[in-house]
Amino acid sequence: MKHASAGTGIDLTPAVDGWVGAQRWFAGKAHSPVLRSIGQWSLPTGESGVRIACHLVLDTASRFSTLYQLPVTERTEPLPDSSALIERTLGHDGLPRYLYDAPHDPAYAAALHGFIVTGASTPSDDPAGVAAHGELLRVGQAPAEEPVDLSRFTVIASRVLSGEQSNTSIIIDLVDETGRHGRPVIVKVFRVVAAGSNPDVSVQSALAGAGSRFVPQPIGAVSGEWTSPLSPARQSGHLVFVQEFLPGVEDAWRVALDAAATGTDFSVPAHALGIATAAVHRDLARVFPTLASTGDVIDQLCLTMRERYRLAAREVPELAAHSAAIEAVFARAQAASWPHLQRIHGDYHLGQVLDVPGRGWVLIDFEGEPLRPLAERSLPDIPLRDVAGMLRSFDYVGATIAMRDPAAGPAAIDWATTARAAFLQGYHQEGSTGPGSSALAGQEPLLAAFELDKAIYESIYESRNRPSWLPIPLRAVRRLAEEAHAARGSTAG
Known part of the structure; x- marks a missing residue:
């Protein structure tokens, strides 16, 4: 033409x-x-x-x-x-x-x-x-x-x-x-x-x-x-x-991967990253409009997660085995108390953070997912979506080390678990103070749902692009499903 x-x-x-x-x-x-x-x-x-x-x-x-x-x-x-x-x-x-x-x-x-x-x-x-x-x-x-x-x-x-x-x-x-x-x-x-x-x-x-x-x-x-x-x-x-430009610095993915490979405790950097994330969320809530989480908004967000799972289960049959537990996670989230929606990073993971000497963590690439329509990327969202993305990123660090060296797998998974906990502690500590705060207390059901939704999305991606990596998100889906089952049993008791 x-x-x-x-x-x-x-x-x-x-x-x-x-x-x-x-x-x-x-x-x-x-x-x-x-x-x-x-x-x-x-x-x-x-x-x-x-x-x-x-x-x-x-x-x-x-x-x-x-x-x-x-x-x-x-x-x-x-x-x-x-x-x-x-x-x-x-x-x-x-x-x-x-x-x-x-x-x-x-x-x-x-x-x-x-x-x-x-x-x-x-x-x-x-x-x-x-x-x-x-x-x-x-x-x-x-x-x-x-x-x-x-x-x-x-x-x-x-x-x-x-x-x-x-x-x-x-x-x-x-x-x-x-x-x-x-x-x-x-x-x-x-x-x-x-x-x-x-x-x-x-x-x-x-x-x-x-x-x-x-x-x-x-x-x-x-x-x-x-x-x-x-x-x-x-x-x-x-x-x-x-x-x-911040020369001579590494992104958090490389820093975390090196720490996990050498068994270096990452609790202090992860805690500081949680603080930085919560501080940015607080500033975003201050400089951009927020939106109340009405029943219609909550219903739409939960519907989107359920629809993503339905389509994913067709493509990744292993997901279908957890249908009851996954629905329980989404149901608990829908019934929980939701914070206001606000601007968020939108594509948050360890690769989007730089470790700058003398300055600490610096967040980059606020473009969101570039292939999503711009109007969607600019909409207010739940900050826990960013938190869930970072938790999944820590999981990927541990799983990557385990794939390279199966003998190091248990230690690497423990490393990721400790880093995740420190990140959440830092986020909760910073998010509990000041106007527009977004502490995690009472939002555990929401965080579980957003992390599960992210793992389901990852399952589709890995199935299409890196089948050998598919066990990583499937392991997270299984863990979250088991935790939901245990919580339901505890409630029933």
Whole structure:
């Protein structure tokens, strides 16, 4: 099909379909994309022989019509590294042109920095085209170090962070006019674009503005406007987010995995993580609207959990053996006293927390599950969903060690049990104080239901993607079912 693009710049070619389909951030793994560029904005660059166009491309082969961001650099001369080469083509002058995935091109990082620092906007000659606006986020915060001021620095180097699934992040090294190196920043290029404020930008900025020390400092952003063929209304949303980069730190998953492998007690770090989680939840309840847990809200949330189990039991037959106990868990939760709904992290696990020397735990990636509709990710939810996600993550640490070395299994499972208890203790301790508190007392039935729901979700995922890992969530389902059975027997007695 024709790959049309609005305005001037780089027209996409059908070869882009195959390239996009092979990328980690492409969401439609079950089909081959058929892309249509609904428009582009040009990013000014002072580098000779380079043009930069940032396309918004619609996957017309997806039943969700997913919209992606595809920044492309066109060069008259090839880069030394060809790993990000999308296509070699010919220009209007008959000479070769080289098209690259822009985040891997140093010219893009430098141009993006300038666009944000100057608060630049693209010309609005075409009211139906794609427009973009860069801005520095003047968010007040009390971090351990001096805030990053991008306007004082220029870009000297950039590199793409490896391993990401849904976005592309660029680490940018900076230097000031005297040649002194500044603190590096991380630029997150959102690959899946949706109308509305991206939670990673809005939630993190709100927390930083509230003085939270548990989030990185927000620095800048690029927002865009576009007209989609799927909607007559003009749409807008975030395209890029810049925040402080914390070099030389490990995420909590790696830290916890090392501790479990060596048998190192993790109670103190887990307790501190519980405190950090509760503090962030308290701040979120303070800076975003909350919602009362009415009967209708509770019924809908419980219905969703029951429906997830029903569908999962079809796909993972082992789950059906626990149907009575699982229903008992959901029934106890539905009858319990529910806290207010509020903004939460939404995709919380050990990989979303950094262990920063001298600062402690720092929570990152408030985008939620990127493949869920943005409107859903922005809805108030129960904080215990985050707590359950972290408990499941500790379980996965212990189970991972046990899979590597079965002889170490019992000790690793005990390690996870101790870490889980310390995390809950820290969460309860911090959550029991201050306005908007969310202590765990009386919410045990809810936590059991959300952890069970998460384990059921994991069972589906592992069954489809890593069958050898399926015993991990099934073990959690069995444990929670047994605990529910014991509690029911105790009540009956």
